[in-house]
Every structure is written in structure tokens, then in C-alpha cells.
Amino acid sequence: MPGTRLDPIDRKILAELQADGRMTNVELAKRVGISAPPCLRRVRTLEEAGFIRGYHADVDARELGFEVQVFAMVGLVSQAEADLSVFEERCRNWSLVRECHMLNGEVDFILKCVAPDLSTFQTFLTEELTKADNVASVKTSLVIRGAKDEPGVPFDILEERLSREA
């Protein structure tokens, strides 16, 4: 809701919980400078308003044996809305595919995929992805190494922007 403007305390709460989602409410309250009860109420409100979608443990995929990470650029034959939706739904059902974003430009979709090894991915690629209806082209790139991986919101930019407005 754009009408529901957040105050500095709410933004601090979001930033803190983004950094550490299991922080206790008393610790959070201390950090944002209010007492525990109103702090908890704010968190609940933020959750219900959709600012917080959920909480997740960040599990190390590599430690669990998922050695391979691949970006796949997919071009479709038809870009009619119905066909786009069908492809998106298919991506949601492939658990190797962790992300699927529709792009502008020459490529229609970018997929981020994870697999235990290359052969598992290759099987998926040749037997599932490229064979899927409406898929015209697939170009893949293996991730050699990750340099930064911090899903989330850059709160520093948000604060900077807000202070400039004021």
C-alpha cells in the first residue's frame, strides 16, 4: 500500500530483520529504540501488510552437494500472454529452477538453476527445458564462482533517497 508510509522505526525493523530474521523481539526493540510490545505490534503489522513476505533459513547449497549453478536464457516461439503464463507455470514446477524472470530485449526469460552435478543439469536441459512446448532457444552459462549473493533490499539507498526528499 503506497498510502501506508513507513516511519524510520519501521524501516529500521525491516532492515534488521532482513539482516537477521531470527533476532528476538527484545533485541530488535532495543535496536530500534522502543519497548518490546509496540515493536512486536509493528512487526505483525508489517507482515500483514506484505512488507515482510516470510522468513527463511539461508541454507548452503554447496554443502548439501549442489555443486552446479547455471543461468539459462530462454527464447520462446510465441510471446502471447497465454503462452508466457504456461511457460512460467512450468518453471514453477521444475524444482531445479529457483528463479524465473521475464525480460525485455532479445531473450524472453532468464532462469537461475541449481543441480547436484552437471549431468543432472544436462539431463534437465535436454530432456525437459529444450523439449518444452513453445521453447525456441536456450543459452546456458555456468556459474564459475559467486562473488556476491544478497537477495534483499538495499536499505542504505532507501534512506539516502528519503533524506534527500526531506
Place this chain on the structure above:
Amino acid sequence: MPGTRLDPIDRKILAELQADGRMTNVELAKRVGISAPPCLRRVRTLEEAGFIRGYHADVDARELGFEVQVFAMVGLVSQAEADLSVFEERCRNWSLVRECHMLNGEVDFILKCVAPDLSTFQTFLTEELTKADNVASVKTSLVIRGAKDEPGVPFDILEERLSREA
């Protein structure tokens, strides 16, 4: 540690905490079928062993006014290790850049960026990224819409694979 093999209960714990990182320990214990104290001990062990890197609230960027998401493919002039490291370090310091992965193939890096609006991103692109030392080429693609975004490990594939081994 590849020596430290996880048992089915540990994997269930990881899967549950990935799905809901704020689940109480008693609830988690109930779900994995053991009592609370050993469950908590397992969680702590998994954290210390690095299987769990941390916990994060999933904050809705769009609700906070970050309307623009962009993938940038970056080519460098030099791929010498020292130069790669320099570029990676720079990415870590750009808060617009949330992810940075080194790729094989024609492109050296893929960056996932987030910005409040297009002009903010364009400024970053023209004033920072393309002007940075060693950057040879940048090709950007705007995300039109997201169809799936579930960072994490596909535990169903892990279980399938383990049962096949047995």
C-alpha cells in the same frame, strides 16, 4: 564437511527452516518427530557446521518503492585473477548490485541489480558501472515481471537422489 553426513532428520530440519525460518523450536521438533532439546541441539550444530548460513526476513522490494530490477551482463578487458577480484570487490560495495556471479562463456559476470526507478539505475549504469576500470562491455535487460523467486535448495531433488542411492 563431506564427512559429516546428514541424517533424514537433519535434512528435514533444513527443509523446514528454509520454508519458515521463524518456526519455533517446539513446532520444528514436532514436525521432524523428536523432542525439543535434541532438535535445538541439531539446529545449533547445523548452524555451526555452516549448513545454515543465517536467517533473513524476505522483504518486498516493490512495496518499498524499488520498482526496477535489472540483469547486467558484464565483459571485462582483463580476466587475470587480480583484475577479477578487483571487479568483484567493487560489486560488493555497490548496494544496487545484489548478486554478482562469474560465468563461463562470452560474458564474464552477471549482476542482478535493484533500483527505485529507471533513472537511478541509468545513473548507476553510466556513471559507475560502465566507467569502472577494466569494464569492457555491459548489456542490460530489464525484468518485466517475476514468475518465480525462491532462493534456496531444492530438497525434493536431494531426497530423490538419496533414495536412489540406497
Place this chain on the structure above:
DNA sequence: GTCGCGCGCGCAATAATATTTCGTGTTAGC
């Protein structure tokens, strides 16, 4: 085989945290 030994569980007690209840101060609107 059987005797320990180590490991991991669960019960019970304690400490910490979450959550509810309620009284108070502050502020916007009239």
C-alpha cells in the same frame, strides 16, 4: 557372548522471550 563406552534421546527444571492487558501521554480535528 558380554562388558563397558559413547552417543543421542527425552524428561524435568529454569531462564528467557513472546504476548496480552491496561493506563497514560501526545496529537489531530473540530
Place this chain on the structure above:
DNA sequence: GCTAACACGAAATATTATTGCGCGCGCGAC
């Protein structure tokens, strides 16, 4: 200036986390 809505914080209560044992199981030594 008065009132109503709102958000805070103190205190009480309910839940949860955490610690401290004692027990049973499985495994290796003898």
C-alpha cells in the same frame, strides 16, 4: 480547549528456549 484516535510502555501471563541429568541403544574390545 476539548475529544477521540493512536501509539507507547509497565506489568502480568503464557510460551518458548535452554540447561542438566539419567536412560537406553549400538558398537568395539576382550
